[in-house]
Amino acid sequence: MEENAVSLLEDILRIYAPSGKEEPLSRFLAEKMKSLGFKDVIIDRVNNVIGTIGSGSPSVLLCGHMDTVPGIQPVRISEGLVFGRGAVDAKSSLAAMIMAASKFVNKGDFGKIIVSGVVDEEGKGIGIKELIKNGVKADYAIFGEPSGIENITIGYKGRISLTIVCKTASVHASAPWMSQNAVEKAFEVWNAIRAYASEKKNEKNRFDSLTACITKIRGGTTHNVLPGTCKITTDMRIPPQMSCSTVYQDIMKIIEKYQSDLSFPKIEIEVGDMTEPFETDRNSLLVKALTVAIFEITKKRPMLLRKTGTGDMNAFGHAFKVPVVTYGPGNPHLSHTHKECIEISEYLSSIEIYHKAILNLYKFHQKNRN
Numbered sequence: 001m002e003e004n005a006v007s008l009l010e011d012i013l014r015i016y017a018p019s020g021k022e023e024p025l026s027r028f029l030a031e032k033m034k035s036l037g038f039k040d041v042i043i044d045r046v047n048n049v050i051g052t053i054g055s056g057s058p059s060v061l062l063c064g065h066m067d068t069v070p071g072i073q074p075v076r077i078s079e080g081l082v083f084g085r086g087a088v089d090a091k092s093s094l095a096a097m098i099m100a101a102s103k104f105v106n107k108g109d110f111g112k113i114i115v116s117g118v119v120d121e122e123g124k125g126i127g128i129k130e131l132i133k134n135g136v137k138a139d140y141a142i143f144g145e146p147s148g149i150e151n152i153t154i155g156y157k158g159r160i161s162l163t164i165v166c167k168t169a170s171v172h173a174s175a176p177w178m179s180q181n182a183v184e185k186a187f188e189v190w191n192a193i194r195a196y197a198s199e200k201k202n203e204k205n206r207f208d209s210l211t212a213c214i215t216k217i218r219g220g221t222t223h224n225v226l227p228g229t230c231k232i233t234t235d236m237r238i239p240p241q242m243s244c245s246t247v248y249q250d251i252m253k254i255i256e257k258y259q260s261d262l263s264f265p266k267i268e269i270e271v272g273d274m275t276e277p278f279e280t281d282r283n284s285l286l287v288k289a290l291t292v293a294i295f296e297i298t299k300k301r302p303m304l305l306r307k308t309g310t311g312d313m314n315a316f317g318h319a320f321k322v323p324v325v326t327y328g329p330g331n332p333h334l335s336h337t338h339k340e341c342i343e344i345s346e347y348l349s350s351i352e353i354y355h356k357a358i359l360n361l362y363k364f365h366q367k368n369r370n
Helices: 002-014 023-036 091-102 126-133 182-199 244-259 285-298 312-320 344-369
Strands: 039-043 049-054 059-065 076-078 081-083 112-118 140-144 151-156 158-167 211-219 229-238 267-275 303-307 324-326 341-343
Touching: 002 023, 002 081, 002 091, 002 344, 023 039, 023 049, 023 091, 023 112, 059 091, 059 126, 059 312, 059 344, 081 344, 091 112, 091 140, 091 344, 112 126, 126 312, 140 285, 140 312, 140 344, 151 285, 151 312, 158 182, 158 244, 182 211, 182 229, 182 244, 182 267, 229 244, 244 267, 285 324, 285 344, 312 324, 341 344
Parallel strands: 059 112, 059 140, 140 324, 151 303
Antiparallel strands: 039 049, 049 112, 076 081, 081 341, 151 324, 158 229, 158 267, 211 229
């Protein structure tokens, strides 16, 4: 079993799958899952791969993403480590989920396990959106990301990506009084939005704070022309006590104040992404089942993490209103780096933890129903 598990991880690391180019890995995993005994294995319209084991209640989704950030990294094993792009983020989680689920083939009652490898998690979330659109749902869900085997992520902040667009008449820089500077005016609006975010800041808790930062600026054409167009792309992270819609409405009120001044240039707002924050009840059966499983394997009680990033679990949790957590092996600080690697022992332990978590979840779920 251990040799097969390491072999699977090596195989999928060798298949380069940056966002948008996951199809070869999707086909490989579909065949692998069939050979392991998964039923109803399909590849959907966007190249998500989905397979099931068992039936009945409870149903649990194990979901990992196949894609990685760009950049080929040689795959090798050295001193108990497996190196390669995606070793941490997050092919090891997906491989561990597949191996853990396969242990239930031809076994007794445990409910239904759905395993899915999704595309484009590192991009715009096309994979998870398609999964939701197709009604692939479950009573509980675990998303595979590197939390470290002794931690469970129960919450992620939400995200809004907005681009502020300001356009003015472009004139010669020697006569700046003849028009308004699009860059300067766009920054006036940005400073108002940043001030709004600062008012929602919790000095003692970053997770409960609204944050805003600039991620991209485009403005001006040449050195001696007053800028006539400026685009400022921003990234705002939203805590669970707020919502994307509320933040967006507040920002539009800020914009409306500027637009009510007829002398101010026209401002447009382009929405790039809007993902609601999500946090699972720490007392849910899912958290309990995974906590017990981690303790059984590591002899340590896991930490429950609330992270300032955003993940696929946000979309799934909001769509189906079920307990969802994120869990997987690996050091998240190695994600997207040229040093990306996973400890083989940690990877193998995560397989046992996923396996025991499903067993525990079935036991707790049945007990809760009686």
